[in-house]
Amino acid sequence: METIAIPAINFAPIMPEVILSIFAMVLLLVNVFVPSEHKAYLGYLSLVGLIVAGFTLIGGWGVPLSAFNDSVVRDNFSIFFKGIFLLTVGMSILISDQYFKREECNLGELYPLLLFATVGMMLMASGTDLMTIFLGLEVLSVSLYILAGFNRANVKSNEAGLKYFLLGAFSTGFLLYGMALTYGATGTTRVVKIAEYVSQNGVVAQNPMFVIGMLLMAVGFSFKIAAAPFHMWTPDVYEGAPTPMTAFMSAGPKAAGFAAFMRVAIIAFPSLKADWSDLLWILAVLTMTIGNLIALNQDNIKRMLAYSSIAHAGYALVGFTAGNAEGTAGILFYMLSYAFMNIGAFAIIVLVGKKGEANNNVMDYAGFGTKHPVLALAMAVFLFSLAGMPPTAGFIGKFYLFSGAIKAGYVWLAIIGVLNSAASVYYYLRVMVYMYMKDPVEEFDWMKLTPAVAICIIIAVVGVLLPGVVPAFLLNLAQQAVLL
Amino acid sequence: METFFFMIVAAVAVLASILVITCKNPINSALSLILTFFCLATLYVTLDAPFMAAIQVLVYAGAIMVLIVFVIMLLNVRTESGRRSSHSVLFGSLIGLFTLFQLFYLFNRSSLTGQKGTIDSALINKVGHTELIGKALYTDFLLPFEVTSILLLVAIIGAVVLTKKKI
Numbered sequence: 250m251e252t253i254a255i256p257a258i259n260f261a262p263i264m265p266e267v268i269l270s271i272f273a274m275v276l277l278l279v280n281v282f283v284p285s286e287h288k289a290y291l292g293y294l295s296l297v298g299l300i301v302a303g304f305t306l307i308g309g310w311g312v313p314l315s316a317f318n319d320s321v322v323r324d325n326f327s328i329f330f331k332g333i334f335l336l337t338v339g340m341s342i343l344i345s346d347q348y349f350k351r352e353e354c355n356l357g358e359l360y361p362l363l364l365f366a367t368v369g370m371m372l373m374a375s376g377t378d379l380m381t382i383f384l385g386l387e388v389l390s391v392s393l394y395i396l397a398g399f400n401r402a403n404v405k406s407n408e409a410g411l412k413y414f415l416l417g418a419f420s421t422g423f424l425l426y427g428m429a430l431t432y433g434a435t436g437t438t439r440v441v442k443i444a445e446y447v448s449q450n451g452v453v454a455q456n457p458m459f460v461i462g463m464l465l466m467a468v469g470f471s472f473k474i475a476a477a478p479f480h481m482w483t484p485d486v487y488e489g490a491p492t493p494m495t496a497f498m499s500a501g502p503k504a505a506g507f508a509a510f511m512r513v514a515i516i517a518f519p520s521l522k523a524d525w526s527d528l529l530w531i532l533a534v535l536t537m538t539i540g541n542l543i544a545l546n547q548d549n550i551k552r553m554l555a556y557s558s559i560a561h562a563g564y565a566l567v568g569f570t571a572g573n574a575e576g577t578a579g580i581l582f583y584m585l586s587y588a589f590m591n592i593g594a595f596a597i598i599v600l601v602g603k604k605g606e607a608n609n610n611v612m613d614y615a616g617f618g619t620k621h622p623v624l625a626l627a628m629a630v631f632l633f634s635l636a637g638m639p640p641t642a643g644f645i646g647k648f649y650l651f652s653g654a655i656k657a658g659y660v661w662l663a664i665i666g667v668l669n670s671a672a673s674v675y676y677y678l679r680v681m682v683y684m685y686m687k688d689p690v691e692e693f694d695w696m697k698l699t700p701a702v703a704i705c706i707i708i709a710v711v712g713v714l715l716p717g718v719v720p721a722f723l724l725n726l727a728q729q730a731v732l733l
Numbered sequence: 734m735e736t737f738f739f740m741i742v743a744a745v746a747v748l749a750s751i752l753v754i755t756c757k758n759p760i761n762s763a764l765s766l767i768l769t770f771f772c773l774a775t776l777y778v779t780l781d782a783p784f785m786a787a788i789q790v791l792v793y794a795g796a797i798m799v800l801i802v803f804v805i806m807l808l809n810v811r812t813e814s815g816r817r818s819s820h821s822v823l824f825g826s827l828i829g830l831f832t833l834f835q836l837f838y839l840f841n842r843s844s845l846t847g848q849k850g851t852i853d854s855a856l857i858n859k860v861g862h863t864e865l866i867g868k869a870l871y872t873d874f875l876l877p878f879e880v881t882s883i884l885l886l887v888a889i890i891g892a893v894v895l896t897k898k899k900i
Contacts, residue, residue: 253868255875263876270883277890317876358894365887372880380877388884395891410895436848446848457842461835 259316261309262323262375265302265331266368272298273364280357288357289346289701295360299339299367306331311729319439320378326581327375329730330508333585334370334501336712338363340592341497343705347697348493348599352606354400362399363497366392370505377516379428379438382509386424386473389502390417397490397498403606409489416482417472424469430462431517443517454521463518467528470513473506476566477535480559484543487555492602492609495551496595499558500588507565507580515572515732522572529570530662537563537669544676548610550598553676554591557635560673561587567659567666568650574733576653581727583650586642586716590634593709596702597628611680616689624698625684627706634713636677637670641717649724739779746772759810763801770794781854784862 260267276291276298283291306328315322342363349355365388372385394417398410432438434456435446446453453459472479487495514525540560547553565583568576601617602608618625634641647670651663716723749772752765770793777786852865870878 253871256872258875274886318873320874320876356894358890362887362890362894365883365890368883378874378877380874381880384877384880384884388880388887391884391887391891395887395894398895401895433847436850450848453848456847457839458847461839 262314262316262321264305266371268302269298269364269368273361277361283357285355288355291357291360292342292346295342295364296339299335303335320381321375322377325730326732329581330374331371333504333588334367337501337588338367340705341493343701344596344599345493347699347702351604352400362392362395370501373505374508377440396494397486400491405489409486413482413486420469420472423465427462427465430458434459440517447520470506470510474503474562475559476532476562477539483559484552484555488552492595492599496592500591504584526570526572529566533563533566533570534665536566541669541673550611551609564647564650564666567654567662571653571657571659573653573657574731575649575656577731578727579649579653581730582724583646586646589709589712590631590643594631596705611683614680614683615687618685627710629681630710630713632677632680636674642713645717645720742772742775759805767794767798781857784866
């Protein structure tokens with residue numbers, strides 16, 4: 250009987266994941282003893298977990314470390330993304346309690362699920378083995394299917410959960426098939442070893458099996474980041490899902506998808522850069538244009554922001570196509586600032602919305618500016634940032650993405666991006682026109698602004714304006730975190 | 734002999750899987766699916782992967798099929814009536830044909846064996862398939878193996894949250 254020698258285990262690179270998993274399981278048990286009206290305390294407890302996990306991140310900056318036989322790594326890239334995830338989840342938790350109390354769907358399981366989703370995202374960002382990346386993606390996806398259908402009494406939420414589940418399972422099939430073919434062609438699932446194999450055996454690049462594997466993986470990741478033509482699920486899911494979960498879905502998992510996509514493309518297939526750049530070029534143009542064009546005539550604000558989030562994935566793909574340091578640093582910066590501006594906007598949507606997902610149309614914002622000037626101002630800041638106007642983080646992010654594309658020689662792509670960005674101003678400003686220049690159709694109810702939501706909005710405003718005025722610090726971090 | 738055996742099993746597998754999607758009665762579809770799973774298990778045996786074959790029978794042909802048949806019974810799914818819209822049939826067959834064409838292209842062009850690993854039939858016969866998989870799971874793929882448990886936990890939470898009448 251041969252004994253298996255279990256390799257030395259170093260938990261340091263996955264410390265945040267371990268902490269969040271423990272917190273999630275403890276929350277699951279504590280949840281049983283917490284009465285329904287006090288579920289908010291579970292949210293505060295999970296915020297503590299996020300903060301503890303955040304502290305374990307800081308020490309790893311600049312000290313790369315890999316563990317579990319190279320299946321996971323701690324590098325600046327993964328730490329930057331993990332920071333984005335913690336922030337996204339934290340802000341979503343802050344706006345969750347008020348929303349779910351109003352919808353009378355105040356289940357404590359929400360918080361463990363959110364933490365598990367974070368664990369999945371973190372594994373996607375730090376995984377250096379196709380299996381780790383895939384399982385991280387699955388943990389994230391399964392949590393998201395549940396969170397999208399979390400409002401059980403609402404038919405639209407059910408529809409969102411089911412649709413997301415069916416299409417997501419389908420896209421997972423693509424991703425896994427791609428990974429299987431790549432494994433078959435190269436004989437390894439380790440991202441670094443794939444790159445080694447490709448550089449030593451150049452012939453493999455001509456092997457259709459390998460190329461199809463790469464393409465299928467690209468399809469799977471494109472689905473996750475909601476890039477056209479794999480974006481069909483986005484509007485229905487974002488519209489139907491509970492608003493705080495939509496906020497979370499549009500910022501966190503998108504960033505996680507980009508993290509995994511970038512790691513696989515940049516580290517595993519660097520010698521095929523010309524090939525995947527061509528592919529990403531098409532994806533970027535389609536994604537930007539389709540997202541912006543359809544967003545132009547949306548009346549439901551959640552649906553509008555869903556299409557806008559498709560368009561934003563397109564802007565980030567512009568930087569990805571460039572594939573140089575500016576472009577990829579631009580993606581990191583943009584994902585972070587997108588989290589701030591989008592979750593901020595969704596926080597306002599939570600406040601304006603009424604029970605049963607009502608009051609979510611652009612027209613319902615008529616007179617918002619005079620009735621609640623401070624909140625309207627915050628919304629205006631978020632919308633300006635989404636439209637990419639200075640002095641907001643959205644402007645700086647787009648500036649870096651497009652300048653990266655120009656430096657890499659993709660001038661036309663940058664021009665299409667800027668044109669798209671200009672078109673998008675229409676639908677963002679439309680909300681502002683309703684807020685400031687129209688009279689309210691009916692009186693605004695007295696809105697309950699809980700401290701948690703207020704904190705979320707303040708964080709978002711600071712996160713949008715501060716990097717917009719003094720971007721150097723964050724850009725520096727992003728530049729240190731690129732994979733190249 | 735082996736090729737002949739493969740031909741028969743493969744033909745039955747393809748036929749059964751076509752029946753899965755063409756049968757109008759869901760129970761017939763489910764039974765055809767079981768047949769497909771058994772054929773796949775047989776193919777695993779011929780590929781020197783007995784553990785995979787056993788798991789295929791236990792998990793897919795056993796557990797998952799029981800679930801599917803139970804759901805069909807509980808929901809009282811009736812025989813599908815009416816025709817599918819001709820649009821989707823046309824679109825679907827176009828995509829199917831395209832994929833088939835791609836696969837043939839793949840078979841013709843590529844070296845299908847790809848990169849061989851260190852584990853071959855001789856080693857499997859010497860050490861045993863189950864032992865090799867166990868070793869890989871606890872050494873090379875320890876982290877993915879552990880993450881799977883989180884995935885299952887999340888799925889359990891989901892089943893309770895989404896379906897239980899009163900939480």
